[in-house]
Amino acid sequence: MSPTDALPKTGVLSPAFGHSTADAESFGAERLPRLRGLMRSELRLVFLRPRTAAMLGFLALVPVLLGVALRYFHDGGSSRGGGDGGTMDFVNQVTGNGLFLVFASLAAALPFFLPMTVGVVAGDSIAGEAHGGTLRYLLVAPAGRTRLLLVKFAGVLTFCLAATLTIAMSALAVGAALFPMGDVPLLTGDSISMVEASWRAVLIALCVAASLVGLAAIGLFVSTLTTVPVAAMATTVGVVIVTAILTGIPQLSGLHPWLFTDAWMSFGDLLRDPIPTGEILRNLGMQAAYAAVFGAAAWARLNERDITT
Amino acid sequence: MTASTAVGTAAIRTEGLSKRYGRDRLAVDGLDLTVPAGSVFGFLGPNGSGKTTTIRMLLGLIRPTGGTVTLLDGPMPRAVGQVLPRVGALIEGPAHYGFLTGRQNLDRLDAADPTSDPRTRNARVDAALAKVGLTAVAGRKARAYSLGMKQRLGIASALLRPRDLLVLDEPTNGLDPQGMREIRTLIRGLAADGTTVFLSSHLLDEIEQVCTDVAVMSHGRLITQGTVESLRAGTRARLLVTTPDAGAAVVVLRRLGATDVVGTDDGVEADPPALEPDEICAALVRADIRVRSFTLARPSLEDAFVALTGEGFDVTD
CATH class of the missing domain: 3.30.70 (Alpha-Beta Plaits)
Structure with a gap:
């Protein structure tokens, strides 16, 4: 008995080369499991990689360092500033309420640490497969170029969420360990209960993760341009740095509203009551627009690309 | 013999297939190739003669600048999704994810095929590993594999499903003599079951041992194609x-x-x-x-x- 005896033979060894209708039917009927299979494989690829564990571990350290610094080396006390939602507002609140460490850590990681890790994962997504030669085997499998791109993008977005949640979870644990927990004073002056504050923390984490969507799409596009993953990663991180520099030049203020980082700090609005949604929605809209533009560019590029590696 | 070996059907047919890089470097120049269904087809040519570019165009990885490719009756690269599930390929050596095990590597490639049945995936992966003699090291990370083991894993990925056509580029590269024999036996067995095998190799005695037909490329052009006997008959004893x-x-x-x-x-x-x-x-x-x-x-x-x-x-x- 040969090993192939155990295999289903219908529709695969079709006697003639014509496409049998049985093939076409199974093609449509199993739409969901099909994507699930490759998606599950993609998530395993992203999260089994030792590098991903190292980056998530590094991100988990951000709240630890911030918490220890505030607990043992902060002399400013708990000045309650109403402020405009910047990092320092959260930082000053932390010593009074551990939950604020979640907000402070996300605010501290969003400008650079989070984008850096997203740049690595997104830049590597297609270029890494091309560099390793696995791209040709995926396409011959045949994964389909559009399907592969969608799965890769979904994988990067999942990493964005995982990275944000890693910081949030670590910050929650460190905050609870080092600081008192209780009702949370909002930036507008009122207080809300721990339970409602926890919901807002979840919303904030989602909002931060969503802020990374535009960058993920840029990284995906850059990744389709090259077969050198390090170049794609460096370019994507470089985009973040250039954007930060542009933001720092007041003469270019006309350009600022079009930058994908412009409304990143809008998640602070979720700590006001009532929540002003304008900036948050502008941020989400901007991320969606960047995802559409660079996603389409990545699709066009990957579809016409000759795979020579 | 299955019906797929019926006279007149071609597993691969190209007409005027060309690929031009840049302005004037013609890697492949007007290739008219016909691979009869059911044949074991040897594809020969010196390094740089355009073999690899041709194989990549056959599989829809590279877009031709001229001419057409018909793979198992499907026009490439348009019919990639319909045709390639019936094609197993080893292209320019194996490629793997070093931090995944041999079995996980095959699992991923099988999941990448939208027409493969996830319910039989584990059984098929195990069967493919057994066919190339990798069962014992299936749980080891591919990074730790020797060159020959990587080559076997590459061949296993081409055998995940019963195929109508196998495109094997240098399949015995890096294998020890026993491994080469095993792979040749495997190819003969597959061919006997009616699978068309398109085999590119530098090892001429290997081609001579297993192939029924050959084509020879040089400088991007097809010099000759026909049965092994007819090619040999060109030179006198x-x-x-x-x-x-x-x-x-x-x-x-x-x-x-x-x-x-x-x-x-x-x-x-x-x-x-x-x-x-x-x-x-x-x-x-x-x-x-x-x-x-x-x-x-x-x-x-x-x-x-x-x-x-x-x-x-x-x-x-």
């Missing part, structure tokens, strides 16, 4: 006689009509006359020539190949 009576043998052979007769260290060599070999031998013996050995050397595929592509060692462009 040589008559080698070992004898201490070389002088007399030369006279007899010339009288029989042999041409290009030359004396060697231990006898005579010539292009044989138009007689049956036994008649030539009998004539020599009747003339009291002490024949120690009498050989009609059939030209090897290598001789035929060199005759077609030239002796040059330098990579062509």
Whole structure:
């Protein structure tokens, strides 16, 4: 008995080369499991990689360092500033309420640490497969170029969420360990209960993760341009740095509203009551627009690309 | 034999297939290739002759700048999704995710095929691993595999499903002699089941051992294609006689009509006359020539190949 005896033979060894209708039917009927299979494989690829564990571990350290610094080396006390939602507002609140460490850590990681890790994962997504030669085997499998791109993008977005949640979870644990927990004073002056504050923390984490969507799409596009993953990663991180520099030049203020980082700090609005949604929605809209533009560019590029590696 | 080997069907057909890089570097120039269904097709050519580019165009990885490819009746690259599930391929050596195990690597490639059945995936992955003798190391990370084991894993990925066509680029590269034999046996077995095998190799004796048909490329063009026999027939056999009576043998052979007769260290060599070999031998013996050995050397595929592509060692462009 040969090993192939155990295999289903219908529709695969079709006697003639014509496409049998049985093939076409199974093609449509199993739409969901099909994507699930490759998606599950993609998530395993992203999260089994030792590098991903190292980056998530590094991100988990951000709240630890911030918490220890505030607990043992902060002399400013708990000045309650109403402020405009910047990092320092959260930082000053932390010593009074551990939950604020979640907000402070996300605010501290969003400008650079989070984008850096997203740049690595997104830049590597297609270029890494091309560099390793696995791209040709995926396409011959045949994964389909559009399907592969969608799965890769979904994988990067999942990493964005995982990275944000890693910081949030670590910050929650460190905050609870080092600081008192209780009702949370909002930036507008009122207080809300721990339970409602926890919901807002979840919303904030989602909002931060969503802020990374535009960058993920840029990284995906850059990744389709090259077969050198390090170049794609460096370019994507470089985009973040250039954007930060542009933001720092007041003469270019006309350009600022079009930058994908412009409304990143809008998640602070979720700590006001009532929540002003304008900036948050502008941020989400901007991320969606960047995802559409660079996603389409990545699709066009990957579809016409000759795979020579 | 299955119906897929019916006369007249071609597993691969290209018409005027061309690929131009940049303005004037033609990697592949007007290729008209026909691979009969059910054949074991050897694809030969020196380094840089355009073989790899051709294989990549057949599989839809590279877009041709001219001409058409028909793979199992599907136009490429348009029919990639319908045709490629029935094609297994090893292209320019294996490629794997080093931090995944052998089994996880195959699982991923099988999941990448939208038409493969996830319910039978584990069984098929195990069967493919068994076919190439990797069962014992299936749980080890691919990074720790030797070159030969990686090659076997690459072949296993081509065997995840029963295929109508296998495209194997240098399948025995990096394998030890036992491994090469196993792979050749595997290829013969698959061919006997009706799978068309498109085999690119530098090992001419390997091609000679397993292939029924061959095509030879040089400088981006197809020089010849046909059965192995017809290619070999292009070069003539040589008559080698070992004898201490070389002088007399030369006279007899010339009288029989042999041409290009030359004396060697231990006898005579010539292009044989138009007689049956036994008649030539009998004539020599009747003339009291002490024949120690009498050989009609059939030209090897290598001789035929060199005759077609030239002796040059330098990579062509």
